[in-house]
Amino acid sequence: MRIGINTLFLVPSDVGGTEVYLRETLKAMAALASGDTLVVFTNRENDDLLRADLAAFPQVEFHQLPCQAATRPLRILVEQCLLPFTARNVRVDVLWSPGYTAPAVCFSPQAVTVCDLQYKSYPEDMGWLERTALDVLVQIACRCCQAVLTISEFSRQEVIRYDFAKAAKVHATLLGVSNDFAQNWPEDQAENILRRLGVHRPFLLCVAHSYPHKNIDKLIEAFALLQGEIPHQLVLVGKGRRGEEAVRKSLLKITQPERVLRLQGLSEQELRTLYQAAEMFVLPSTYEGFGLPVIEALQVGLPVVTVQAASLPEVGGKAAFYVPEPEPKLLAEKISEVLRLPQQELRRLAEQGQKWASTFTWVRTAAQTLQVLRSIAKPQS
Structure with a gap:
């Protein structure tokens, strides 16, 4: 044929x-x-x-x-x-x-x-x-x-x-999701990439263009609520789209703006390094045809916080954490809850997420x- x-x-x-x-x-x-x-x-x-x-x-x-x-x-x-x-x-x-x-x-x-x-x-x-x-x-x-x-x-x-x-x-x-997505780069190479990008550990990661339905502004507002409680950086990967005005306003609520880093145009190696080095992945979108970043994050063993909307429960299954809607307070509470989990529980969840992600080929x-x-x-x- x-x-x-x-x-x-x-x-x-x-x-x-x-x-x-x-x-x-x-x-x-x-x-x-x-x-x-x-x-x-x-x-x-x-x-x-x-x-x-x-x-x-x-x-x-x-x-x-x-x-x-x-x-x-x-x-x-x-x-x-x-x-x-x-x-x-x-x-x-x-x-x-x-x-x-x-x-x-x-x-x-x-x-x-x-x-x-x-x-x-x-x-x-x-x-x-x-x-x-x-x-x-x-x-x-x-x-x-x-x-x-x-x-x-x-x-x-x-x-x-x-x-x-x-x-x-x-x-x-x-x-x-590719099986080699979770392939770790040598530690010195990964550190060089993070340093070049201006990324500091620990950090939360979100990969999404700033369309209104992605709710990047609400994630930033959630981070504003948490910034006094956690030492993390918020790393946002994606291009500016029609939600940029809301993003700009939300950034004004951050008392330490240097803790929010926006990146775009990354190589595949750079993006994979971010996934592998992050402590948590957050996608506050309310509409996804699939939500590929969710399964990519699960593949590398990251805890994932996302929204109970559209295809996201179908893709994240029982391996992800959900909020009913992407309100800043709800996002902040869920992120804080997951960050407080014992290491043993996080390791169990990482194994569960990787097992679930392996079914998507x-x-x-x-x-x-x-x-x-x-x-x-x-x-x-």
Whole structure:
């Protein structure tokens, strides 16, 4: 089977968890589908990156299309008009679009991944025009494709609830976490990375862009309530988004602003070092299609505090600690409660979290994706 993969949406280091999902699933899929050919349609920004990722797999072929994903109108035009004919010319049996949108007309069966419908629940995260255009394109994709993939059961129910697709063609394919994510760097190397980043132990870690629903401002306010009781630094990793004004106001409540460190554009090694060196991971988000940072934190044995909302209980299971809503006082109380746990209990929880995280694998994600794609592929002539 010739499996087409539409990666035109991907701007490296810009789309967060969706990039991790695509790249890790592709690598696992290439390893599993040894008898198939993966036909990857790339853009000018991601072609080199994906070629490097998949260099070890001879059954992968690449076709770079003339667009840059950062120029969204052109990317959509190429996806709608040029991609279907290119896919037909190279004879794909099925086309998978992992980034929410897909061609309205295609000469082969299609599947699309809708990671979440965040813009429906949190319209303030986007401008009106961007939100309206995305809504139209996602609805078209869900109706034109023979299968819709989601990354959690929560997201699957969202697609069904908003009537984007009937239940029978919506499939949940949960994400994974790499086994080597918890691989420790040599201590001197880790210390050098922390020093270069300006990180001081002990510290609390949060990995999230500052969209309003991520509630970074409320985490900062919770830290303001705790700063006189704990010696920790608060390390926030993520880009500034539409919640920046609230974040700026919350930072004014910190009496020792040097104890809040904001970082972005980190390398994979730097990010992993932060996970491994942190004392706790906190994600106060109220909407996640999956919540990949939660499973990454559990994989390295961190206690996780998050919110009983959206997909987060599905991903954190019994291994995470939850607050009913991300109010600063509730967050502060839960963080303080976990920090006071005996070391023996923390070690037990770390083992429990790592065992739970080990059930989330990219091999499973890839296998489930391949199963769906094979079920809708046109018969080979």
